[in-house]
């Protein structure tokens with residue numbers, strides 16, 4: 592066994608970690624986040640405020656913060672571009688994904704969505720986020736039928752973008768047309784990544800288990816209400 596992943600029974604942030612682990616062929620056991628959060632938060636290495644957590648058997652340490660987990664795995668399995676610039680950009684893409692998650696959930700449910708607020712967000716910010724990923728991909732050679740977000744080979748950025756937009760459009764199918772309109776190359780990339788055999792098998796099994804559940808709590812219900 593290579594890793595343990597601690598997360599809730601939802602895809603949201605956990606799917607980023609699990610997709611990358613499947614992509615690189617690492618073995619892991621999924622554990623409920625409540626085994627660490629909140630009571631044992633301070634007992635892990637570099638205490639993390641909230642899940643996901645990754646326990647790495649190789650170093651016998653637990654890592655928190657999704658971007659740190661993805662960068663750790665990406666470095667280990669050579670899923671980063673070679674140049675310093677490319678590596679900074681990969682981290683930037685991961686952080687962008689995290690920002691989108693925060694915005695979609697209104698900073699973890701600080702406020703609930705209503706139809707008007709959602710519509711404004713969808714038209715003004717979500718569309719811009721999509722265009723921004725599309726611009727990055729286009730700049731690095733992504734096309735409708737080929738390529739990756741940051742160059743000629745797959746990197747952690749492709750996995751992150753698939754985890755973000757693949758999950759969003761699966762859970763809220765109406766958003767597929769937004770992605771196709773604002774980021775057609777990214778939409779095609781997400782499909783190509785999701786169709787990689789090892790990822791397709793994992794996603795099929797996860798989607799059977801969770802259905803269209805995206806994130807938890809009241810904000811999850813609020814999203815379903817405006818988008819369902």
Ligand SMILES: N[C@@H](CCC(=O)N[C@@H](CS)C(=O)NCC(=O)O)C(=O)O
Pocket residue numbers: 603604640641642643655656657658689699
């Ligand atoms: N910045 C952290 C955010 C972690 C986070 O917000 N986790 C959520 C689930 S996705 C949670 O369980 N939050 C509970 C809390 O913050 O108390 C990361 O990227 O890993």
